[in-house]
Amino acid sequence: MKIILKPAFAAGIAFASLTAPVVMAPASAQTVKGxxxxxxxxxxxxxxxxxxAQTQRPTTYKAQIDQANTRRQAIAAQLQPLYTQFQTAQQAQNPNQQTLQQTASQIQQIEAAGQRELQQILAPxxxxxxxxxxxxxxxxxxxxxxxxxxxxxxxxxxxxxxxxxxxxxxxxxxxxxxxxxxxxxxxxxxxxxxxxxxxxxxxxxxxQAEGQAQPAQQPAAAPVQGR
Known part of the structure:
Protein backbone atom coordinates (compact mmCIF):
# COMPACT_ATOMS: atom_id res chain seq x y z
CA MET A 1 0.00 0.00 0.00
CA LYS A 2 1.22 3.52 -0.79
CA ILE A 3 0.47 6.69 1.10
CA ILE A 4 0.70 10.19 -0.32
CA LEU A 5 1.55 12.91 2.16
CA LYS A 6 1.36 16.65 1.96
CA PRO A 7 4.37 18.54 3.35
CA ALA A 8 3.97 18.59 7.11
CA PHE A 9 4.96 21.56 9.21
CA ALA A 10 5.23 22.18 12.94
CA ALA A 11 2.34 24.07 14.46
CA GLY A 12 0.97 24.86 17.89
CA ILE A 13 -1.84 22.63 19.14
CA ALA A 14 -5.18 24.41 19.24
CA PHE A 15 -8.32 22.92 20.64
CA ALA A 16 -11.92 23.26 19.55
CA SER A 17 -14.97 22.38 21.59
CA LEU A 18 -16.18 19.56 19.37
CA THR A 19 -19.65 18.17 19.82
CA ALA A 20 -19.21 15.49 17.13
CA PRO A 21 -15.65 14.17 17.37
CA VAL A 22 -14.15 11.97 14.70
CA VAL A 23 -14.71 8.25 15.24
CA MET A 24 -11.73 6.58 16.88
CA ALA A 25 -9.89 3.75 15.15
CA PRO A 26 -10.26 0.18 16.44
CA ALA A 27 -7.88 -0.65 19.29
CA SER A 28 -6.47 -3.49 17.19
CA ALA A 29 -5.13 -1.13 14.50
CA GLN A 30 -1.34 -1.23 14.15
CA THR A 31 0.78 1.59 12.80
CA VAL A 32 2.95 0.92 9.76
CA LYS A 33 6.50 1.92 8.82
CA GLY A 34 6.96 4.13 11.89
CA ALA A 53 -16.08 18.55 32.32
CA GLN A 54 -18.62 19.03 29.52
CA THR A 55 -21.15 17.09 31.57
CA GLN A 56 -20.44 18.90 34.84
CA ARG A 57 -20.22 22.45 33.50
CA PRO A 58 -23.98 23.05 32.92
CA THR A 59 -24.62 22.19 36.56
CA THR A 60 -21.69 24.10 38.05
CA TYR A 61 -22.44 27.21 36.02
CA LYS A 62 -26.22 26.88 35.93
CA ALA A 63 -26.75 30.38 37.34
CA GLN A 64 -24.73 32.04 34.58
CA ILE A 65 -26.28 29.90 31.84
CA ASP A 66 -29.82 30.57 33.07
CA GLN A 67 -29.09 34.29 33.33
CA ALA A 68 -27.74 34.35 29.79
CA ASN A 69 -30.75 32.48 28.43
CA THR A 70 -33.16 34.85 30.18
CA ARG A 71 -31.30 37.90 28.92
CA ARG A 72 -31.13 36.44 25.39
CA GLN A 73 -34.90 36.01 25.35
CA ALA A 74 -35.37 39.59 26.58
CA ILE A 75 -33.10 40.94 23.84
CA ALA A 76 -34.98 38.92 21.22
CA ALA A 77 -38.28 40.30 22.47
CA GLN A 78 -36.86 43.83 22.28
CA LEU A 79 -35.65 43.30 18.72
CA GLN A 80 -38.72 41.60 17.28
CA PRO A 81 -40.84 44.79 16.89
CA LEU A 82 -37.88 46.49 15.23
CA TYR A 83 -37.45 43.61 12.80
CA THR A 84 -41.15 43.85 11.93
CA GLN A 85 -40.94 47.61 11.58
CA PHE A 86 -37.93 47.36 9.29
CA GLN A 87 -39.51 44.70 7.07
CA THR A 88 -42.76 46.63 6.81
CA ALA A 89 -40.97 49.85 5.87
CA GLN A 90 -38.78 47.99 3.37
CA GLN A 91 -41.80 46.48 1.61
CA ALA A 92 -43.56 49.82 1.24
CA GLN A 93 -44.14 51.10 -2.28
CA ASN A 94 -41.84 54.06 -1.67
CA PRO A 95 -39.57 53.08 1.24
CA ASN A 96 -38.30 55.90 3.37
CA GLN A 97 -34.56 55.33 3.24
CA GLN A 98 -33.87 57.52 6.24
CA THR A 99 -36.32 55.53 8.38
CA LEU A 100 -34.80 52.27 7.16
CA GLN A 101 -31.30 53.41 8.02
CA GLN A 102 -32.35 54.63 11.46
CA THR A 103 -34.15 51.37 12.24
CA ALA A 104 -31.25 49.26 10.94
CA SER A 105 -28.80 51.28 13.02
CA GLN A 106 -30.94 50.83 16.13
CA ILE A 107 -31.13 47.07 15.53
CA GLN A 108 -27.36 46.81 15.10
CA GLN A 109 -26.71 48.77 18.30
CA ILE A 110 -29.04 46.58 20.35
CA GLU A 111 -27.57 43.39 18.87
CA ALA A 112 -23.99 44.51 19.54
CA ALA A 113 -24.76 45.61 23.09
CA GLY A 114 -26.63 42.38 23.73
CA GLN A 115 -23.75 40.28 22.43
CA ARG A 116 -21.29 42.08 24.71
CA GLU A 117 -23.61 41.60 27.67
CA LEU A 118 -24.05 37.88 26.98
CA GLN A 119 -20.30 37.40 26.62
CA GLN A 120 -19.77 39.08 29.96
CA ILE A 121 -22.37 36.88 31.65
CA LEU A 122 -20.91 33.71 30.15
CA ALA A 123 -17.27 34.69 30.71
CA PRO A 124 -16.88 32.30 33.69
CA GLN A 208 8.84 43.11 29.79
CA ALA A 209 8.41 45.73 27.08
CA GLU A 210 7.38 48.35 29.63
CA GLY A 211 10.34 47.43 31.82
CA GLN A 212 12.77 47.83 28.93
CA ALA A 213 11.21 51.15 27.95
CA GLN A 214 11.88 52.71 31.36
CA PRO A 215 15.24 54.58 31.39
CA ALA A 216 17.78 53.27 33.85
CA GLN A 217 18.08 55.52 36.88
CA GLN A 218 21.56 56.89 37.43
CA PRO A 219 22.83 56.73 41.01
CA ALA A 220 23.13 60.11 42.66
CA ALA A 221 26.66 61.46 42.80
CA ALA A 222 28.22 61.55 46.26
CA PRO A 223 28.69 65.11 47.57
CA VAL A 224 32.28 66.43 47.45
CA GLN A 225 33.52 67.30 50.90
CA GLY A 226 35.87 70.21 51.12
CA ARG A 227 39.13 69.92 53.02
Whole structure:
Protein backbone atom coordinates (compact mmCIF):
# COMPACT_ATOMS: atom_id res chain seq x y z
CA MET A 1 0.00 0.00 0.00
CA LYS A 2 1.22 3.52 -0.79
CA ILE A 3 0.47 6.69 1.10
CA ILE A 4 0.70 10.19 -0.32
CA LEU A 5 1.55 12.91 2.16
CA LYS A 6 1.36 16.65 1.96
CA PRO A 7 4.37 18.54 3.35
CA ALA A 8 3.97 18.59 7.11
CA PHE A 9 4.96 21.56 9.21
CA ALA A 10 5.23 22.18 12.94
CA ALA A 11 2.34 24.07 14.46
CA GLY A 12 0.97 24.86 17.89
CA ILE A 13 -1.84 22.63 19.14
CA ALA A 14 -5.18 24.41 19.24
CA PHE A 15 -8.32 22.92 20.64
CA ALA A 16 -11.92 23.26 19.55
CA SER A 17 -14.97 22.38 21.59
CA LEU A 18 -16.18 19.56 19.37
CA THR A 19 -19.65 18.17 19.82
CA ALA A 20 -19.21 15.49 17.13
CA PRO A 21 -15.65 14.17 17.37
CA VAL A 22 -14.15 11.97 14.70
CA VAL A 23 -14.71 8.25 15.24
CA MET A 24 -11.73 6.58 16.88
CA ALA A 25 -9.89 3.75 15.15
CA PRO A 26 -10.26 0.18 16.44
CA ALA A 27 -7.88 -0.65 19.29
CA SER A 28 -6.47 -3.49 17.19
CA ALA A 29 -5.13 -1.13 14.50
CA GLN A 30 -1.34 -1.23 14.15
CA THR A 31 0.78 1.59 12.80
CA VAL A 32 2.95 0.92 9.76
CA LYS A 33 6.50 1.92 8.82
CA GLY A 34 6.96 4.13 11.89
CA UNK A 35 4.30 6.63 10.75
CA UNK A 36 1.05 7.35 12.57
CA UNK A 37 -1.84 9.78 12.16
CA UNK A 38 -3.38 11.45 15.21
CA UNK A 39 -6.45 13.67 15.14
CA UNK A 40 -5.72 15.89 18.13
CA UNK A 41 -9.13 17.61 18.44
CA UNK A 42 -10.87 14.22 18.25
CA UNK A 43 -8.62 12.76 20.93
CA UNK A 44 -9.19 15.72 23.23
CA UNK A 45 -12.95 15.70 22.70
CA UNK A 46 -13.08 11.97 23.49
CA UNK A 47 -10.87 12.17 26.58
CA UNK A 48 -12.41 11.37 29.95
CA UNK A 49 -11.33 14.71 31.38
CA UNK A 50 -12.93 16.73 28.59
CA UNK A 51 -16.18 14.76 28.46
CA UNK A 52 -16.62 14.79 32.23
CA ALA A 53 -16.08 18.55 32.32
CA GLN A 54 -18.62 19.03 29.52
CA THR A 55 -21.15 17.09 31.57
CA GLN A 56 -20.44 18.90 34.84
CA ARG A 57 -20.22 22.45 33.50
CA PRO A 58 -23.98 23.05 32.92
CA THR A 59 -24.62 22.19 36.56
CA THR A 60 -21.69 24.10 38.05
CA TYR A 61 -22.44 27.21 36.02
CA LYS A 62 -26.22 26.88 35.93
CA ALA A 63 -26.75 30.38 37.34
CA GLN A 64 -24.73 32.04 34.58
CA ILE A 65 -26.28 29.90 31.84
CA ASP A 66 -29.82 30.57 33.07
CA GLN A 67 -29.09 34.29 33.33
CA ALA A 68 -27.74 34.35 29.79
CA ASN A 69 -30.75 32.48 28.43
CA THR A 70 -33.16 34.85 30.18
CA ARG A 71 -31.30 37.90 28.92
CA ARG A 72 -31.13 36.44 25.39
CA GLN A 73 -34.90 36.01 25.35
CA ALA A 74 -35.37 39.59 26.58
CA ILE A 75 -33.10 40.94 23.84
CA ALA A 76 -34.98 38.92 21.22
CA ALA A 77 -38.28 40.30 22.47
CA GLN A 78 -36.86 43.83 22.28
CA LEU A 79 -35.65 43.30 18.72
CA GLN A 80 -38.72 41.60 17.28
CA PRO A 81 -40.84 44.79 16.89
CA LEU A 82 -37.88 46.49 15.23
CA TYR A 83 -37.45 43.61 12.80
CA THR A 84 -41.15 43.85 11.93
CA GLN A 85 -40.94 47.61 11.58
CA PHE A 86 -37.93 47.36 9.29
CA GLN A 87 -39.51 44.70 7.07
CA THR A 88 -42.76 46.63 6.81
CA ALA A 89 -40.97 49.85 5.87
CA GLN A 90 -38.78 47.99 3.37
CA GLN A 91 -41.80 46.48 1.61
CA ALA A 92 -43.56 49.82 1.24
CA GLN A 93 -44.14 51.10 -2.28
CA ASN A 94 -41.84 54.06 -1.67
CA PRO A 95 -39.57 53.08 1.24
CA ASN A 96 -38.30 55.90 3.37
CA GLN A 97 -34.56 55.33 3.24
CA GLN A 98 -33.87 57.52 6.24
CA THR A 99 -36.32 55.53 8.38
CA LEU A 100 -34.80 52.27 7.16
CA GLN A 101 -31.30 53.41 8.02
CA GLN A 102 -32.35 54.63 11.46
CA THR A 103 -34.15 51.37 12.24
CA ALA A 104 -31.25 49.26 10.94
CA SER A 105 -28.80 51.28 13.02
CA GLN A 106 -30.94 50.83 16.13
CA ILE A 107 -31.13 47.07 15.53
CA GLN A 108 -27.36 46.81 15.10
CA GLN A 109 -26.71 48.77 18.30
CA ILE A 110 -29.04 46.58 20.35
CA GLU A 111 -27.57 43.39 18.87
CA ALA A 112 -23.99 44.51 19.54
CA ALA A 113 -24.76 45.61 23.09
CA GLY A 114 -26.63 42.38 23.73
CA GLN A 115 -23.75 40.28 22.43
CA ARG A 116 -21.29 42.08 24.71
CA GLU A 117 -23.61 41.60 27.67
CA LEU A 118 -24.05 37.88 26.98
CA GLN A 119 -20.30 37.40 26.62
CA GLN A 120 -19.77 39.08 29.96
CA ILE A 121 -22.37 36.88 31.65
CA LEU A 122 -20.91 33.71 30.15
CA ALA A 123 -17.27 34.69 30.71
CA PRO A 124 -16.88 32.30 33.69
CA UNK A 125 -18.22 29.43 31.56
CA UNK A 126 -15.80 30.17 28.73
CA UNK A 127 -12.93 30.54 31.21
CA UNK A 128 -13.77 27.13 32.67
CA UNK A 129 -13.61 25.54 29.24
CA UNK A 130 -10.25 27.17 28.51
CA UNK A 131 -8.94 25.98 31.89
CA UNK A 132 -9.93 22.37 31.23
CA UNK A 133 -8.46 22.42 27.73
CA UNK A 134 -5.18 23.85 28.98
CA UNK A 135 -4.85 21.10 31.58
CA UNK A 136 -5.36 18.49 28.87
CA UNK A 137 -2.98 20.32 26.54
CA UNK A 138 -0.27 20.15 29.21
CA UNK A 139 -0.41 16.34 29.06
CA UNK A 140 -1.08 15.84 25.37
CA UNK A 141 2.49 15.91 24.07
CA UNK A 142 3.53 13.34 26.67
CA UNK A 143 0.57 11.13 25.71
CA UNK A 144 1.56 11.25 22.04
CA UNK A 145 5.20 10.48 22.85
CA UNK A 146 4.25 7.55 25.11
CA UNK A 147 1.93 6.05 22.49
CA UNK A 148 4.53 6.52 19.75
CA UNK A 149 7.26 4.77 21.72
CA UNK A 150 5.01 1.83 22.57
CA UNK A 151 4.10 1.34 18.89
CA UNK A 152 7.58 2.06 17.48
CA UNK A 153 6.40 5.20 15.74
CA UNK A 154 8.99 7.79 14.76
CA UNK A 155 6.73 10.28 12.97
CA UNK A 156 3.28 11.51 14.01
CA UNK A 157 1.27 13.70 11.64
CA UNK A 158 -2.19 15.22 11.65
CA UNK A 159 -5.02 14.24 9.26
CA UNK A 160 -4.70 17.65 7.60
CA UNK A 161 -1.34 16.53 6.21
CA UNK A 162 -2.66 13.28 4.74
CA UNK A 163 -4.40 12.74 1.42
CA UNK A 164 -5.07 9.06 2.08
CA UNK A 165 -4.28 6.52 4.79
CA UNK A 166 -6.13 3.44 6.01
CA UNK A 167 -6.87 2.73 9.66
CA UNK A 168 -3.56 0.94 10.19
CA UNK A 169 -1.98 4.39 10.48
CA UNK A 170 -4.56 5.68 12.97
CA UNK A 171 -3.07 6.11 16.48
CA UNK A 172 -5.99 8.04 18.00
CA UNK A 173 -7.03 5.29 20.41
CA UNK A 174 -3.49 4.70 21.66
CA UNK A 175 -3.00 8.40 22.37
CA UNK A 176 -6.43 8.59 23.98
CA UNK A 177 -5.57 5.71 26.33
CA UNK A 178 -2.34 7.43 27.34
CA UNK A 179 -4.10 10.77 27.83
CA UNK A 180 -6.78 9.20 30.03
CA UNK A 181 -4.03 7.69 32.16
CA UNK A 182 -2.11 10.94 32.49
CA UNK A 183 -5.17 13.10 33.22
CA UNK A 184 -8.25 11.04 34.14
CA UNK A 185 -10.08 14.21 35.21
CA UNK A 186 -9.54 17.95 35.17
CA UNK A 187 -10.38 20.75 37.54
CA UNK A 188 -13.51 22.47 36.29
CA UNK A 189 -13.34 25.82 38.10
CA UNK A 190 -10.17 27.87 37.54
CA UNK A 191 -8.53 29.57 40.52
CA UNK A 192 -9.19 33.24 41.13
CA UNK A 193 -7.32 35.45 38.71
CA UNK A 194 -6.46 32.63 36.31
CA UNK A 195 -6.04 33.58 32.66
CA UNK A 196 -5.49 31.37 29.58
CA UNK A 197 -1.86 30.82 28.60
CA UNK A 198 -2.07 33.11 25.57
CA UNK A 199 -3.27 36.02 27.72
CA UNK A 200 -0.63 35.30 30.37
CA UNK A 201 2.09 35.36 27.74
CA UNK A 202 0.75 38.62 26.32
CA UNK A 203 0.77 40.23 29.76
CA UNK A 204 4.29 38.99 30.42
CA UNK A 205 5.52 40.34 27.09
CA UNK A 206 3.86 43.69 27.77
CA UNK A 207 5.43 43.91 31.22
CA GLN A 208 8.84 43.11 29.79
CA ALA A 209 8.41 45.73 27.08
CA GLU A 210 7.38 48.35 29.63
CA GLY A 211 10.34 47.43 31.82
CA GLN A 212 12.77 47.83 28.93
CA ALA A 213 11.21 51.15 27.95
CA GLN A 214 11.88 52.71 31.36
CA PRO A 215 15.24 54.58 31.39
CA ALA A 216 17.78 53.27 33.85
CA GLN A 217 18.08 55.52 36.88
CA GLN A 218 21.56 56.89 37.43
CA PRO A 219 22.83 56.73 41.01
CA ALA A 220 23.13 60.11 42.66
CA ALA A 221 26.66 61.46 42.80
CA ALA A 222 28.22 61.55 46.26
CA PRO A 223 28.69 65.11 47.57
CA VAL A 224 32.28 66.43 47.45
CA GLN A 225 33.52 67.30 50.90
CA GLY A 226 35.87 70.21 51.12
CA ARG A 227 39.13 69.92 53.02
Missing amino acids: IAVVNVPAVVANSNAFRT VQLSQAYVEEQINDQLVTAIQNAARKQNVTMVISPDSVLYADNSYNMNQAVLDELNTLIPSAQLVPPAGWLPREMREQQQAQQ
